[in-house]
Amino acid sequence: xxxxxxxxxxxxxxxxxxxxxxxxxxxxxxxxxxxxxxxxxxxxxxxxxxxxxxxxxxxxxxxxxxxxxxxxxxxxxxxxxxxxxxxxxxxxxxxxxxxxxxxxxxxxxxxxxxxxxxxxxxxxxxxxxxxxxxxxxxxxxxxxxxxxxxxxxxxxxxxxxxxxxxxxxxxxxxxxxxxxxxxxxxxxxxxxxxxxxxxxxxxxxxxxxxxxxxxxxxxxxxxxxxxxxxxxxxxxxxxxxxxxxxxxxxxxxxxxxxxxxxxxxxxxxxxxxxxxxxxxxxxxxxxxxxxxxxxxxxxxxxxxxxxxxxxxxxxxxxxxxxxxxxxxxxxxxxxxxxxxxxxxxxxxxxxxxxxxxxxxxxxxxxxxxxxxxxxxxxxxxxxxxxxxxxxxxxxxxxxxxxxxxxxxxxxxxxxxxxxxxxxxxxxxxxxxxxxxxxxxxxxxxxxxxxxxxxxxxxxxxxxxxxxxxxxxxxxxxxxxxxxxxxxxxxxxxxxxxxxxxxxxxxxxxxxxxxxxxxxxxxxxxxxxxxxxxxxxxxxxxxxxxxxxxxxxxxxxxxxxxx
Numbered sequence: 251x252x253x254x255x256x257x258x259x260x261x262x263x264x265x266x267x268x269x270x271x272x273x274x275x276x277x278x279x280x281x282x283x284x285x286x287x288x289x290x291x292x293x294x295x296x297x298x299x300x301x302x303x304x305x306x307x308x309x310x311x312x313x314x315x316x317x318x319x320x321x322x323x324x325x326x327x328x329x330x331x332x333x334x335x336x337x338x339x340x341x342x343x344x345x346x347x348x349x350x351x352x353x354x355x356x357x358x359x360x361x362x363x364x365x366x367x368x369x370x371x372x373x374x375x376x377x378x379x380x381x382x383x384x385x386x387x388x389x390x391x392x393x394x395x396x397x398x399x400x401x402x403x404x405x406x407x408x409x410x411x412x413x414x415x416x417x418x419x420x421x422x423x424x425x426x427x428x429x430x431x432x433x434x435x436x437x438x439x440x441x442x443x444x445x446x447x448x449x450x451x452x453x454x455x456x457x458x459x460x461x462x463x464x465x466x467x468x469x470x471x472x473x474x475x476x477x478x479x480x481x482x483x484x485x486x487x488x489x490x491x492x493x494x495x496x497x498x499x500x501x502x503x504x505x506x507x508x509x510x511x512x513x514x515x516x517x518x519x520x521x522x523x524x525x526x527x528x529x530x531x532x533x534x535x536x537x538x539x540x541x542x543x544x545x546x547x548x549x550x551x552x553x554x555x556x557x558x559x560x561x562x563x564x565x566x567x568x569x570x571x572x573x574x575x576x577x578x579x580x581x582x583x584x585x586x587x588x589x590x591x592x593x594x595x596x597x598x599x600x601x602x603x604x605x606x607x608x609x610x611x612x613x614x615x616x617x618x619x620x621x622x623x624x625x626x627x628x629x630x631x632x633x634x635x636x637x638x639x640x641x642x643x644x645x646x647x648x649x650x651x652x653x654x655x656x657x658x659x660x661x662x663x664x665x666x667x668x669x670x671x672x673x674x675x676x677x678x679x680x681x682x683x684x685x686x687x688x689x690x691x692x693x694x695x696x697x698x699x700x701x702x703x704x705x706x707x708x709x710x711x712x713x714x715x716x717x718x719x720x721x722x723x724x725x726x727x728x729x730x731x732x733x734x735x736x737x738x739x740x741x742x743x744x745x746x747x748x749x750x751x752x753x754x755x756x757x758x759x760x761x762x763x764x765x766x767x768x769x770x771x772x773x774x775x776x777x778x779x780x781x782x783x784x785x786x787x788x789x790x791x792x793x794x795x796x797x798x799x800x801x802x803x804x805x806x807x808x809x810x811x812x
Contacts, residue, residue: 273455274355275513275610276409277521277562278416278550281625282448285556289416289623291409292566293344293353294642297324298593300616301668302639302677304650304661307341307380322402323372330368332399338380342635343619345652348383349633351411351621357457357510359405359500360485362425366433367400375408385412389419389442389471396421401438405500407453413625413632416445418549420459422499424479439476441495443549444469450521450557451550454513454610457500458549464490508540509595509608512575514547516610519573520565523554535574559636560706563620567643569609577607581800585793587692589643611643613684616677618642621652629653630728631720631735634713637661637743640680644687644695646702648746649709651735658743676743679750686757693766693791694757701753705746765790 279290316334321327340347352375369377374392382388388410405422419442424435441459445451446469451458463470480486480498500506515538519531526534527548536542569589570576578587590613591606598604617639624632633652638645639661650657659665659674666672673679687694716738724731759775760767765788768776776786792798801809 273510273608274353275454275517275566276353276355276407276452277517277565278409278411278418278445278451279557279562280416280445280447280449281414283450283553283557285558287624287626288559289351289411289413289625290557290559290562291351291353291411291416291621292562292619293409293621294566294610294612294618295616296612296614297616298614299668300614301666302615302617302661302680303663303665303675304343304617304637304657305341305376305663306343306654306657307338307376308655309340309347310338312336312338318377320368320370320373320377322370323376324370329370329373329402330399332368332377332395335381339383340653340655341376341379342650342652342654342657343617343621343637344375344379345621345623345633345635346379346382347633347653348629349413349623349652350379350382350385350388351409351623352379352388353409353619353621355407355453355455356403357405357407357420357453357455357500357506359422359457361404362423362499363404364400364402364423364426364433364436366426367396367402367423367436369395369399369401371403371406371408383412385410385415385417388412389417392419393421393438393440393473396423397437400433400436405457407455407457409453410442411621411623413623413629416451417442418445418451418453418459420457420495422457437473439473439479439499441472441476442470445550448552449550450518450553452514452517454510454517456502456506456510456514457496458514460494460496460546460549461492462495502543502546504540507537507543508605511547512538512540512570513608513610516568516570516573516575517565518547518551520568521553521557522551525551525554527551531573539574559620559622559710563636563642563647563706565610566618566620567611569611569643570607575607575609577609581796582606583794583796585797586690587794588688589691590688611641613641613688615639615641618645618647620647627717627721628724628728628731630724630731631717638680639677641684644684644698644702645680646705646746648705648739648743649713650739650743651732653732654736654739655732656736656740658740658747660744660747674747676747676750679747679754682754683750683757686754686761690761690764692794694761697757697760698753701749705749709742 274296275294277292312334317331318334319331320329345351378388378391401423408419410417421438421440423438427435477493485498518526537545577589596605620636622634630653635650635652636647638647660676666675720731768786778784
């Protein structure tokens with residue numbers, strides 16, 4: 251997601267900032283790359299204006315001729331209407347009851363928007379989820395929709411998966427060429443590539459498909475004019491086999507590499523355990539840092555080992571730790587090793603331009619997810635939509651079975667918004683905890699991570715038993731299985747919310763005023779021994795050594811004591 255991308259780029263230009271500020275990250279895991287044979291797709295929907303809530307649509311039937319109004323997902327702007335499908339499916343977030351998963355990141359690319367197009371990228375996702383039973387069908391629906399009704403948004407990378415296949419679809423509009431009141435360029439050019447089984451991929455706001463096979467429809471599908479349109483526009487003159495979608499429609503610049511591709515580099519580094527393909531991750535460091543556009547990374551890699559749900563979820567919590575871009579290693583981390591930098595992304599000092607890093611985990615996440623599709627189970631049981639709100643590093647995922655027929659109150663659409671606090675909203679309680687963690691990160695974050703890890707591990711350990719119980723009910727009635735899984739999903743999510751309410755209170759009591767209250771081996775706070783609820787004298791860890799030395803350089807003479 252990238253809200254109002256051209257506004258953001260204009261602001262960036264004014265500030266001389268060479269990186270993209272609001273952006274998202276997707277990881278794509280094929281069956282053969284996962285430990286249990288699941289397909290997995292992750293998504294962090296990152297925006298300073300997006301509220302974290304769980305979208306839900308019931309299955310329905312419509313009479314022929316029914317029309318569907320389309321509103322831009324980012325802004326709520328009305329774009330037009332299209333014919334409604336006669337039958338639609340249940341969707342929970344970015345996954346439907348048939349275990350189809352669709353997510354995205356915006357790459358922008360050349361200025362080829364169609365202001366009269368009806369289908370924006372968000373509507374493409376959520377309309378298609380209500381209509382598709384497979385990844386291939388989803389690709390056809392999405393590309394047909396933009397062909398028939400026009401594409402309103404800028405360039406997008408879509409992750410499209412089902413219980414067997416994982417695809418990347420990259421799409422960009424063709425701009426406007428009006429003749430007799432009609433846009434002759436209505437629609438989009440696009441390429442879809444299937445990730446080979448046993449491999450993983452990622453994208454993060456930069457188009458990643460370069461050259462692609464022209465005669466392999468099992469593994470690559472593309473619009474008939476994807477190359478010819480580039481030729482007509484003067485952007486490509488070589489042989490068809492040498493055509494690169496990314497280089498043509500979204501040429502690399504410093505911001506694309508440093509602010510976007512660096513996140514793919516970080517994810518590949520973790521999943522490859524220090525290797526990206528057959529090369530050490532440092533081989534691509536100059537590319538990730540924005541210094542060498544010719545040193546592009548592969549579209550997909552083999553992971554070093556089969557990946558679990560927990561392993562993949564934790565990749566989404568990365569801040570470049572242990573790499574050359576580690577944000578805890580410079581003074582920008584403050585006195586408590588904070589791996590975040592507040593926006594804007596760039597700044598100018600003494601006429602020189604500088605950039606802050608943009609990691610996978612980021613403070614402006616609205617919601618994040620891990621869609622898990624399991625081919626060995628009926629669709630009613632196989633799909634699990636692991637869902638969380640706010641910053642992935644300071645929040646937890648909770649399982650929502652994709653056949654669920656309702657959503658938890660704490661995630662319900664309309665339970666609060668970005669300008670209205672709700673005491674029953676997960677988004678707001680997770681933000682409360684995150685804001686406190688940002689103040690004293692090296693102390694508070696380990697406490698938050700411990701609670702998040704326990705919730706996720708407990709849920710994962712219960713999954714086999716929940717599946718088995720659902721299967722027994724499924725033999726009697728698939729609807730009974732759905733009811734059981736819905737109840738479980740709602741209860742587990744509400745339990746997570748309750749844990750965070752307690753965590754919020756606990757953190758305030760323990761860490762208020764920069765102190766750390768002492769605890770016994772059971773985690774109970776220790777009093778001073780007089781029985782009057784007066785705590786023992788707290789510890790006061792102070793600041794990091796790096797911070798103290800920076801203060802010395804800044805004000806050492808004034809602060810020096812005898």
